[in-house]
Amino acid sequence: MHSSAVKLFDIGVNLTSSQFDKDRAALVESAARVGVENIVITSTNVKETQNAIELLAEFPNLYATAGCHPHDAKEFLPEHIDFLQRVYQQNSRVVAIGECGLDYNRDFSPRDIQRLVFVQQLQLAEQLHAPLFLHQRDAHADFVQLLQQHISDFSKTVVHCFTGEAQELQTYIEMGCYIGITGWVCDERRGQHLLPLLANIPADRLLIETDAPYLIPRHIQKKNKSRRNQPSYLVDICEFIAQQLGISFAQLASQTRQNSLRFFQINNNYK
Ligand SMILES: [Zn+2]
Numbered sequence: 001m002h003s004s005a006v007k008l009f010d011i012g013v014n015l016t017s018s019q020f021d022k023d024r025a026a027l028v029e030s031a032a033r034v035g036v037e038n039i040v041i042t043s044t045n046v047k048e049t050q051n052a053i054e055l056l057a058e059f060p061n062l063y064a065t066a067g068c069h070p071h072d073a074k075e076f077l078p079e080h081i082d083f084l085q086r087v088y089q090q091n092s093r094v095v096a097i098g099e100c101g102l103d104y105n106r107d108f109s110p111r112d113i114q115r116l117v118f119v120q121q122l123q124l125a126e127q128l129h130a131p132l133f134l135h136q137r138d139a140h141a142d143f144v145q146l147l148q149q150h151i152s153d154f155s156k157t158v159v160h161c162f163t164g165e166a167q168e169l170q171t172y173i174e175m176g177c178y179i180g181i182t183g184w185v186c187d188e189r190r191g192q193h194l195l196p197l198l199a200n201i202p203a204d205r206l207l208i209e210t211d212a213p214y215l216i217p218r219h220i221q222k223k224n225k226s227r228r229n230q231p232s233y234l235v236d237i238c239e240f241i242a243q244q245l246g247i248s249f250a251q252l253a254s255q256t257r258q259n260s261l262r263f264f265q266i267n268n269n270y271k
Contacts, residue, residue, distance in 0.1 A: 008036045008253045009260035010234045011180055012099075012133070012160055012209035015041040015062070016051040019213040019228055028059055031231035035253070037061055039231055040264065042099050042133065042160075042211075044069035046080050049087060056093050063264060064091075065133045067098040073109035073117035081120050088130055095264040097125040098133025099160065102146075105137040114139075115146065122150035131264055132157045134177075140168050147175070158263060161211055162194075169197050173205065178263050180207045183217035183229065183237045185244075198244050207263065208241065208256045210234050 010031070020027060031039065041056075041064040043049040052064035066087045068076045088094050100121040102114050109117075125132045134157055136143045151157060159172050160180035172179060179201050185191045198206075216229035217236050242252040261267075 006035050006250050006253045007038075007257055008208070008234050008238055009038045009257040010036055010210055010212075010231050011040050011158065011207045011260055011264075012042045012182070013039045013212045013231050014044070014214065015039065015055060015212075015231075016043070016048050017213050024055075025058070027230050027232070028062070031234070032061070034232050034235050036231050036234045038063065038257075038260070040065060040095065040133075040260075043067055044099055045072040045075060046083055049084070053087060053091060053094065056091070063093045063095045063266070065096040065098045066094050067096075067100045067121055067133065068117055069099050069135060070101055070103040070114040070118065071106065071108035073114045076113075076117045076120075081124055084121070085124055085128065088128055095266060096131040096133045096158075097121050097128070099135045100132070101135035102139035102143045103135060103137045104139040104142075111139075111142075115142065119146055119150060122146060125156070126150055126152065129153075130156070134159050135161070136164075140164065140171075144171060144175075156263075158207055160207075160209060161215070163191070165193065166197055166200070169200060173200065173202065176205075178205050178207050178259065180209050181237075181241060182209050182211045182215050183220075183233065183240075184215055186217040186219055186237065186240050188218065195244055198241060203255055204259060206256055207259055208234060208238055208252075210237065 039062050041052040043052045043065045049066045066084045154176040158178035158180050161182045162179050163184050185194045212229035242249045
């Protein structure tokens with residue numbers, strides 16, 4: 001067990017998911033008990049953004065993003081940009097635009113629509129000087145090109161749930177992006193290639209996340225026979241990454257928490 005004096009910051013939890021409807025408050029509380037004090041709720045469309053903002057009223061240590069995931073891009077209307085702008089400006093705990101980006105892996109929205117909706121959100125973030133919570137799968141070249149066209153300061157971007165190859169990582173690091181690492185890295189079947197890459201991420205650019213309820217770390221899934229991930233498992237992910245990097249759990253927890261506070265522009269609990 002770790003001392004709960006060590007505080008962790010989970011940059012990505014899909015807390016509005018119906019998978020949490022029965023025990024959401026209990027899970028946030030159990031995460032806090034093991035040190036996961038702060039969580040950013042990931043929003044993936046306009047309705048989820050609204051739901052996330054409602055959850056903020058209930059949980060004082062939580063934050064949220066406002067945005068549209070590439071899967072949902074086909075439902076995104078021009079006036080939704082004004083909605084995202086309004087909620088970002090009016091809520092001190094809405095701390096980033098996103099999750100937005102490109103996903104050519106599943107293509108749930110047509111690619112031209114994905115690009116259009118992504119660019120609209122890049123332009124909004126640029127205009128607001130807002131941090132960006134970014135998603136990319138199998139779309140690296142288009143993704144980098146659009147970022148370079150529309151974003152002037154990459155220290156305001158995090159490529160969340162990075163699962164790519166060495167060259168992609170190198171590009172993001174050279175651009176100056178933050179990198180989000182999930183429990184994907186704990187999976188000996190599909191996360192192996194990430195292990196030697198972890199050390200390439202500058203210590204001040206690494207962020208950690210569960211992406212719950214998805215991506216339960218494989219060693220936990222084997223133990224408890226549940227497929228549902230939860231924010232308290234950030235402790236296990238942090239432990240695993242710290243071991244790989246050869247640093248202490250407390251050091252990695254503290255470093256990634258400081259990085260999160262800086263990235264999301266959170267000072268004294270408010271941006
Ligand atoms: Zn994502």
